[in-house]
Amino acid sequence: MSSRDRLRSERNRFLVWVGVAAAAHVLLAATVIFMQSYWAQTHPPLKVVSVSLVTLPGAPGPVGGSAASEPSPAPETPAPKAPEPPAVKKAPEPAIAKKTVPAENPRETKKSLDDALAKLKKSTESKQSSQGISSALANLQKKVASQGSGPAHGSGSGGGGGLYGQGGGASDPYKSKIAGIIMDNWTFSQQMVRNARGMEVYVAINILPNGTISQIRYDRRAPSEYLNNSVKTALQKSNPLPPVPREYGSKGLWVGFVFTPEGIEQ
Amino acid sequence: MTEHSGTGILSMLTGSGPVVLAVLGLLLIFSILSWAIIAVKFGAVSKSMKESQDFLDSFFEVQNVDRLFASSENFRHGSLPRVFRAGYIEYSSMRDKSTVGKLRERIALAVKREVNAESKRLTHLVPFLATVGNTAPFIGLFGTVWGIMSSFQNIGLMKSASLAAVAPGISEALIATATGLVAAIPAVMGYNYLTQKIGQIERDLEDFTPDFIDAYLNQ
Numbered sequence: 049m050s051s052r053d054r055l056r057s058e059r060n061r062f063l064v065w066v067g068v069a070a071a072a073h074v075l076l077a078a079t080v081i082f083m084q085s086y087w088a089q090t091h092p093p094l095k096v097v098s099v100s101l102v103t104l105p106g107a108p109g110p111v112g113g114s115a116a117s118e119p120s121p122a123p124e125t126p127a128p129k130a131p132e133p134p135a136v137k138k139a140p141e142p143a144i145a146k147k148t149v150p151a152e153n154p155r156e157t158k159k160s161l162d163d164a165l166a167k168l169k170k171s172t173e174s175k176q177s178s179q180g181i182s183s184a185l186a187n188l189q190k191k192v193a194s195q196g197s198g199p200a201h202g203s204g205s206g207g208g209g210g211l212y213g214q215g216g217g218a219s220d221p222y223k224s225k226i227a228g229i230i231m232d233n234w235t236f237s238q239q240m241v242r243n244a245r246g247m248e249v250y251v252a253i254n255i256l257p258n259g260t261i262s263q264i265r266y267d268r269r270a271p272s273e274y275l276n277n278s279v280k281t282a283l284q285k286s287n288p289l290p291p292v293p294r295e296y297g298s299k300g301l302w303v304g305f306v307f308t309p310e311g312i313e314q
Numbered sequence: 315m316t317e318h319s320g321t322g323i324l325s326m327l328t329g330s331g332p333v334v335l336a337v338l339g340l341l342l343i344f345s346i347l348s349w350a351i352i353a354v355k356f357g358a359v360s361k362s363m364k365e366s367q368d369f370l371d372s373f374f375e376v377q378n379v380d381r382l383f384a385s386s387e388n389f390r391h392g393s394l395p396r397v398f399r400a401g402y403i404e405y406s407s408m409r410d411k412s413t414v415g416k417l418r419e420r421i422a423l424a425v426k427r428e429v430n431a432e433s434k435r436l437t438h439l440v441p442f443l444a445t446v447g448n449t450a451p452f453i454g455l456f457g458t459v460w461g462i463m464s465s466f467q468n469i470g471l472m473k474s475a476s477l478a479a480v481a482p483g484i485s486e487a488l489i490a491t492a493t494g495l496v497a498a499i500p501a502v503m504g505y506n507y508l509t510q511k512i513g514q515i516e517r518d519l520e521d522f523t524p525d526f527i528d529a530y531l532n533q
Contacts (some may be wrong), residue, residue: 051431062354062439073342084322235330273477 222296223303226255226289230305231312234282236275247272249279249307256300259288267304279307330391331464333388334486337457338493344446344453345497351439352504358391359436364394366518379405379529391512393432393515398526400428405530420430421527429519436512440505447502452493461487 250268253261264283269276292301305312330338369389376382383402389395404424408417465483469475 058354058358058435058438062350065350065353066346069346069353072349073346081322081324084324088322271476273481277477 108210222290222293226286226303227305227312229289230282230286233285234278234279234307234312236309246310247275249276250285250304251279252302252304253283254300254302255289257290257292257298259291261287261289262300270307275307275309323489326489330486330489331460333460334457334490337453337460337490341450341453341490341497343495344450344501345493347503348443348446348497348504349383351443352500352508355436355440355504355508359508359515361391362436363511364391364514365389366394366515368392369395369398370522371531373525377529382529392441393519394522396423396432397428397519397523400524401425401526401530409530418527419506421530422523425523425526429516429523432519433512433516436515440508440512443501443505443508447505450494450498450501451491452494454497457490458487459492461485461490487512 248268249266249270249271252265252267254263254265256262261283264280266276322521327335327338366389369386369392372385373382376385379402383399386395386399386402401421401424402419405417412420461483463483465480466487468483469480
């Protein structure tokens with residue numbers, strides 16, 4: 049066999065192997081794509097269940113110690129609003145109207161600030177008075193629940209039905225406990241969300257009797273994927289949760305949470 | 315715990331831009347050629363080593379070079395039998411025409427020429443593996459940079475730094491990097507293996523050529 053024939057046979061062998069390698073690559077790619085679609089078929093996306101979001105006024109209070117801290121955001125939110133106007137107004141004042149009313153404006157703003165604070169006080173007082181009503185309504189909810197309203201997944205009549213807002217935060221120690229655990233594992237920076245208003249994630253989790261989270265269902269996603277993912281991460285970190293008390297039955301428990309930039313509601 | 319994700323390789327590919335697709339195509343070609351070279355060279359080197367070993371066994375058993383030449387016809391893919399045959403052809407053509415010193419010189423020259431040819435034949439296409447191993451991650455990195463550029467463009471266009479704006483570009487970037495690594499890792503492994511084996515064959519050739527020359531002349 050001459051060296052030219054040998055080279056030719058080597059080249060042919062190489063071309064054959066190129067074909068084999070190309071076929072192997074195609075096969076591998078097809079296998080990966082098939083496996084992905086198979087995985088998607090065997091693990092279909094969970095059905096989104098529309099949950100009635102109608103709640104009793106003031107009933108779904110924050111859970112796990114956040115009850116005391118709930119009123120604090122109320123005064124906090126208007127507080128930045130009140131000092132904002134002077135900060136904004138002060139800047140243009142020297143540029144536009146230096147000589148018009150130099151001394152009156154700060155006084156006026158002080159007056160308006162005082163008025164706003166007075167209004168705020170009034171509104172908080174009225175809220176506190178309405179808490180008495182809300183506690184009465186919570187008691188009513190308890191009574192309804194004790195009369196055997198069925199599992200949490202059932203269609204609730206009126207405001208207390210569904211997964212969210214049922215039972216109240218302080219009334220259920222187990223739910224308060226798991227909400228506290230999830231809250232501890234939830235890392236969320238409000239700076240990452242442009243507009244915090246309307247940012248709510250409604251998540252229902254199915255907890256097995258041993259405390260393992262078997263299913264996570266997003267009933268409503270927030271426009272921010274960051275918030276959605278932070279919720280998922282918090283739930284994954286919290287898994288497994290403490291075992292479900294026997295009083296909830298042996299089939300596991302569905303619990304709904306509402307994640308907002310302000311915290312978790314149950 | 316189950317959670318559904320709606321992303322897949324196919325959807326990522328269809329969502330990729332032309333630059334990323336070109337990068338992926340180039341890396342795919344590199345990968346195919348690398349695997350073909352690895353397969354061809356692995357077969358050639360393995361066969362050469364095995365036949366060389368068998369020939370050496372018969373070389374130490376049979377002292378007659380004419381019979382050795384006849385038996386070397388059975389080892390056509392081995393490097394040592396090839397070198398032996400080249401030396402024998404030179405020896406048989408010159409043995410009645412020149413002195414021992416001159417004959418030794420001619421045989422040594424013929425053997426050296428065949429050793430070089432064998433070395434060239436064995437290392438043919440192997441440097442391509444080194445090229446793929448060195449450049450494929452950088453080509454993948456180019457796809458990464460391009461994907462990140464497009465993700466930044468999305469941030470600017472959508473006026474949002476949300477994951478929805480950033481994630482597609484990042485996933486494009488990551489798939490390019492992953493493909494680069496998938497092409498580079500087997501190429502580097504194959505290159506290291508083949509260079510080690512070819513070096514071993516070359517050392518064997520250097521070691522045994524003096525023995526071959528002595529065997530011809532002692533005949």
